[in-house]
Amino acid sequence: MYRTVWLLLAILPAALARGSGPPTSEYPTICITMEPGHGSSPASGKAPYAISLDSDTYTKGNSIEVSIYATEPDNYFRGFFIQARRVGLPSLDAVGSFISEPTEESQFIKCGTQNSAWGHANRNKKTKVTARWIGPSTSFGPLVFNATIVGLKKEDYWTGVMSSEILYGNANGVKGQGLLLSTMVLLAYVLHK
Numbered sequence: 001m002y003r004t005v006w007l008l009l010a011i012l013p014a015a016l017a018r019g020s021g022p023p024t025s026e027y028p029t030i031c032i033t034m035e036p037g038h039g040s041s042p043a044s045g046k047a048p049y050a051i052s053l054d055s056d057t058y059t060k061g062n063s064i065e066v067s068i069y070a071t072e073p074d075n076y077f078r079g080f081f082i083q084a085r086r087v088g089l090p091s092l093d094a095v096g097s098f099i100s101e102p103t104e105e106s107q108f109i110k111c112g113t114q115n116s117a118w119g120h121a122n123r124n125k126k127t128k129v130t131a132r133w134i135g136p137s138t139s140f141g142p143l144v145f146n147a148t149i150v151g152l153k154k155e156d157y158w159t160g161v162m163s164s165e166i167l168y169g170n171a172n173g174v175k176g177q178g179l180l181l182s183t184m185v186l187l188a189y190v191l192h193k
């Protein structure tokens with residue numbers, strides 16, 4: 001009887017740990033490889049998940065809303081791990097940081113710098129998760145959000161699920177400069193006449 005209880009107590013934490021999120025403190029290399037270490041190879045074919053962003057530019061003080069969602073009806077995911085990375089190599093460091101941590105379902109994770117990654121916090125079925133991210137205040141060149149997403153079973157996971165690229169700069173600023181330039185050209189033309 002006591003032996004059974006002890007055995008259960010020994011097994012329980014191991015079984016629960018999988019649901020508690022990407023084990024980055026136990027295995028820090030996960031921050032770099034983004035491999036879940038589930039002892040199988042990633043699923044092949046296009047992932048039934050996608051990443052959407054509410055902006056295609058990052059700039060000082062501006063945050064971007066990042067969502068991971070299932071692209072097919074009645075589909076869901078249980079686990080995820082996401083970071084912003086530089087496009088091209090070497091691009092293994094997580095860039096920027098996630099802000100305003102969502103409750104319960106997920107958690108922010110330290111990969112090098114504080115809150116630079118975001119992952120699940122339980123094994124519940126998820127159809128969509130959303131958080132905000134703030135980029136570096138100087139240009140790091142084009143960035144992309146790179147995710148590992150775990151589906152129904154832990155063996156069903158996809159690596160390298162990417163968002164569209166984001167660029168440093170302010171779209172309005174560029175438009176504003178364009179307008180200023182056209183005004184100056186028009187003025188020079190008028191004055192020349």
Ligand SMILES: *[C@@H]1O[C@H](CO)[C@@H](O)[C@H](O)[C@H]1NC(C)=O
Nearest residue numbers: 034085086087091146159160
């Ligand atoms: C995204 O992650 C995968 C591994 O999961 C890696 O092979 C790929 O190089 C990464 N891409 C970027 C831009 O970090």
